[in-house]
Amino acid sequence: MLFDSHVATLLGTTVALVNRLTPGLDGGRDVSLPLDEEALRLAVRDAINTQGYDVPVRRVTAADARMVATTVTEARRVVEDIDAGDLATAAKRTNVLLRRSGARPQLDTHGPGVWNLHFHGPNDTFGVGWSAGIAAGLAMALGTPDAGRLGVCRADRCDRVYLDTSRNGGRRFCSTRCQSRTKSAAHRARQTS
Numbered sequence: 291m292l293f294d295s296h297v298a299t300l301l302g303t304t305v306a307l308v309n310r311l312t313p314g315l316d317g318g319r320d321v322s323l324p325l326d327e328e329a330l331r332l333a334v335r336d337a338i339n340t341q342g343y344d345v346p347v348r349r350v351t352a353a354d355a356r357m358v359a360t361t362v363t364e365a366r367r368v369v370e371d372i373d374a375g376d377l378a379t380a381a382k383r384t385n386v387l388l389r390r391s392g393a394r395p396q397l398d399t400h401g402p403g404v405w406n407l408h409f410h411g412p413n414d415t416f417g418v419g420w421s422a423g424i425a426a427g428l429a430m431a432l433g434t435p436d437a438g439r440l441g442v443c444r445a446d447r448c449d450r451v452y453l454d455t456s457r458n459g460g461r462r463f464c465s466t467r468c469q470s471r472t473k474s475a476a477h478r479a480r481q482t483s
């Protein structure tokens with residue numbers, strides 16, 4: 291098995307947050323930051339809920355949203371380092387994130403006799419908890435031979451990130467849209483050459 295389900299969920303959520311909260315390009319379309327506090331809170335909530343959570347927006351204060359956005363900006367740099375093969379810088383950055391978020395391990399149970407190692411922040415506010423979770427997910431990925439499963443889309447005019455959960459680990463694009471865009475561009479190039 292690749293990552294355990296808790297780590298996979300943390301990484302999937304980190305990818306969704308990075309793709310929503312860092313400015314850049316998504317398959318040729320501009321991605322800009324949410325303009326005001328309300329939009330930022332909604333964007334954080336929506337990105338997290340794409341991963342199967344059911345967070346009501348009232349759980350996310352403006353301070354929580356700002357804290358998550360700051361952590362996510364740094365998480366993007368970690369993924370870029372990994373993509374560039376610079377694991378040393380990725381690890382250094384992740385250690386800073388772990389220290390700053392105060393991430394600490396804790397065993398939680400989801401049913402009789404089943405205990406999972408989770409990471410919490412120094413308090414249970416939404417922003418602190420998720421900052422710790424994002425840092426811990428990156429740390430647990432970097433501590434395995436599968437860190438390279440995090441990457442940046444190779445398509446033209448796209449810089450969104452992805453988590454490759456495929457069996458063969460051959461993913462290069464953030465989406466099937468970017469993959470087919472790149473394929474047809476290569477096909478057109480062959481036709482005209």
Ligand SMILES: [Zn+2]
Nearest residue numbers: 443448464468
């Ligand atoms: Zn893409």
